[in-house]
Amino acid sequence: MFTKRSDAYSLTPCWFTRVHEPDGFRERDDDGTLVCTCRHCRKRIRSREGKTWNLADGLDLDALAASCISSHFSVIDVEEGMVLARYKVPPNSDELVIADMWATIARKHGVEAGGDVEIRLVRHEDVLQKRH
Ligand SMILES: [Zn+2]
Structure with a gap:
């Protein structure tokens, strides 16, 4: 018997359009970015001005550009591959x-050595060096 598996996997419209x-x-x-689902x-999405939304854990060029302006801490859930917060x-x-x-x-996010949550310091100078 052949059964059509239409329910096997359905892609969301934003998978194609990248418009979330x-x-x-x-x-x-x-840092002033809006965060939503x-x-x-x-998925977690973020927007700088509320018009275009990018995946929170994807490559956000606006956020990348903004992060070049100042050093910041990124709190990262290594397990989920997700940025939880930036300071x-x-x-x-x-x-x-x-x-x-x-x-x-570390206290605020309950970060422990060897845990799933990591804090990374992204230094302004390092970011600039990577760009050149
Ligand atoms: Zn989406």
Whole structure:
């Protein structure tokens, strides 16, 4: 017997168009980006001005450009491959301020050594070097 498996796998419209539609509650990230859930694929999406939405864990050129302006911490869920939060590092912060911020973020997100959640410091200088 041959059965048509139409229910096997259905792709969401945004998979083709890459246009994600926000659904429900929107939050504002620390760096001012809007974060929401896509009504089609239920993934975390983010937008800088509320018009175009990109996958939160995908390559967001706007966010990439913005991240070049200042150093920041990225809190990453390694298991899910997802950025949970970003924290801007004030310009001209010394190592002490950075270490202090690190500790605060680690406490807030319950980061443990060897755990699924990692904090990465993206330094402005490093980002610039990668671009050249
Ligand atoms: Zn989507």
